[in-house]
Amino acid sequence: MSVFSVPRLRAFVLAVLPVLAFLIVWEAYVRIAGTDPTVLPSPSRILLTTFDSLGVLLVNTRQTLIEAGVGMGIALVAGCALGALIAASPMLRRMLYPPLVVSQTIPMIALAPLLVIWFGFGILPKLLVVALVTFFPIVVSVADGLASTEPEMIRLLQSMGASRWQIFWKVRAPGSLPYLFSGVKISITYAVIGAIFAEYVGAFQGLGILMQNAKNSYRADLMFSAILVTAVLSVGMFLAVVGLEKLLIPWHARSTQREEG
Amino acid sequence: MARVALANQRVSAHATVTAAGVYKSYRLDGEPLPVLEDVSFEIGSGEFVSFVGPSGSGKSTLLNLLAGLEEPDRGRITISGSTDRLGHAAYMPQKDLLLPWRSALDNAVLGMEVHGVPREDARHRAREMFEIAGLAGFERSLPAALSGGMRQRVAFLRTVLTPGSVMLLDEPFGALDSLTRSELQEWLMRMWERLSTTVVLVTHDVEEALLLSDRVYVMTRRPGRIKLVHEVGLPRPRSLEVLDSEEFVRSKSALLRAVRGEV
Incomplete structure (x- = not known):
């Protein structure tokens, strides 16, 4: 299907319409009521500020993107390893699963400042926060994915004389990829927000610290610009994962399409 | 054809399958559930042999045992003379x-x-x-x-x-519609004639067993025992027309009677 086919265009228009309506009402309200721009700037003003501050926005976005990306990478490696351990044996599952669930109950708002106290204002506490908020969906999806292999499939491989290792790499691991991608799609939406939150607690650079500075200097317009960039960044990363999924596991997209069709 | 035989290196005089006094039972709610009882047979190299029987006659268990996925409680199973079977048979499940x-x-x-x-x-x-x-x-x-x-x-x-020297087929056409099924039966017949490998087929379809096999074993209901051994005298190469021959019809009704006696 082409990117510009009629159904896609239709879907796009339908999605944009309510947002557009909202922005028009907002713009009209600010102009008619004459609101103070330090309290609520108009969409047009936010757009202008975004273009004017493109330089500072880009520098900070770059920092946040690196934190979100690398943090996500750490989560991916740690998540796959833990997921594989959990799927490896019922004993390991019983040992690892409960502490993992408990780890997710720790409020990040308490942990992030502690991480800054321990590791300073550098990139490390940001990476840790991003990794901590993103790795859980990955662990769960990998563990479920590895456990989803049909028992008959495993028996077939055993009858061929396959080792555990061969069964893992030829059947279980590739079969868990669709699950992994579901987990990553959930995680990636937390990654940027996690990075921004960590920066907010204390940082030299990044969208989080930019937001804090904007707030402190009553620059509501710049604040909204940063929000806009954050949204674009998150959606962009999500779409990158979707693209990667289509590239790496085309068989999955095709088989699900078949089931739906 | 010579190339095909080469492709399947281990097709040789060693491709035999034997079972001697095999017993197997599972545990169901702590109670032992006998599935196979005193099953013995010998399958020569290059033979096509079928096991037919009602569900619960332990046919699939038998194949799992032959493949080496499970071990018998008693008795001895060999492939090419060895009890070491995992990786020595090619197993084809229903799915x-x-x-x-x-x-x-x-x-x-x-x-x-x-x-x-x-x-x-x-x-x-x-x-x-x-x-x-x-x-x-x-x-x-x-x-x-x-x-x-x-x-x-x-x-x-x-x-x-x-x-692997032996093919173990567990109702390979069970999930297909009848048209595709008979098409594939004929196809399998052609393939086997070219490959001349040892095949053990498990099925509940008497017609399929007769059409394809040199010999048919009829199993009893649980616990599965061999009730009847039928040598199929139909000449080879066969085609689906053999289904109408007198000998086929006679053999079929004899086998059906034996199987029905078990339902």
Whole structure:
């Protein structure tokens, strides 16, 4: 299907319409009521500020993107390893699963400042926060994915004389990829927000610290610009994962399409 | 044809299957549930043998035992004279179990891959078989793009190409519609005539067993015992026309009577 086919265009228009309506009402309200721009700037003003501050926005976005990306990478490696351990044996599952669930109950708002106290204002506490908020969906999806292999499939491989290792790499691991991608799609939406939150607690650079500075200097317009960039960044990363999924596991997209069709 | 025989290296005088006094039971709610009782047989190299019986006659258990996936409680099972069976028989379950991320060709080479056959070698052999099996042109198709009958053919090729002296087929056509089923039965007959490998087929379909086999074993209901051994005298090569022959009809009604006595 082409990117510009009629159904896609239709879907796009339908999605944009309510947002557009909202922005028009907002713009009209600010102009008619004459609101103070330090309290609520108009969409047009936010757009202008975004273009004017493109330089500072880009520098900070770059920092946040690196934190979100690398943090996500750490989560991916740690998540796959833990997921594989959990799927490896019922004993390991019983040992690892409960502490993992408990780890997710720790409020990040308490942990992030502690991480800054321990590791300073550098990139490390940001990476840790991003990794901590993103790795859980990955662990769960990998563990479920590895456990989803049909028992008959495993028996077939055993009858061929396959080792555990061969069964893992030829059947279980590739079969868990669709699950992994579901987990990553959930995680990636937390990654940027996690990075921004960590920066907010204390940082030299990044969208989080930019937001804090904007707030402190009553620059509501710049604040909204940063929000806009954050949204674009998150959606962009999500779409990158979707693209990667289509590239790496085309068989999955095709088989699900078949089931739906 | 010589090349095909080469492709399946271990087709040789050693490809025999024996069972002697085999007993097997499972535990159901702590109670022992006997599944197979005193099962003995000898299958010679290159023979096509079927086991028929009602559900619960332990047919699938028997195949699992032959494949080495399970061990008998008592008795002895050998393939090519050895009780070490895992990796020495090519097992084909009822489901095609094709890996959705592998092309038809790469699915067919799975068994060879597990046995450590070099990739290019394996693919080369598989390509030849695709030609013979009437699957040429579908090497690169993903399983999702294939019909049920074609998926089953690919699964069968995977079985044929899996190094091992014996093929164990567990109701390979059970999940197919009757038209595809008889088409594949005839296809299997042609393939076996070319490959001359030892085949053990498990089915509940008497007609299928008679059509394909040199010998048919009828199993009793649980616990499964061999009730009747029937040598199929039909000449080879056979075709579906044999279904109408007098001998076929006579054998069929005898076998059906034996199986029905068990239902």
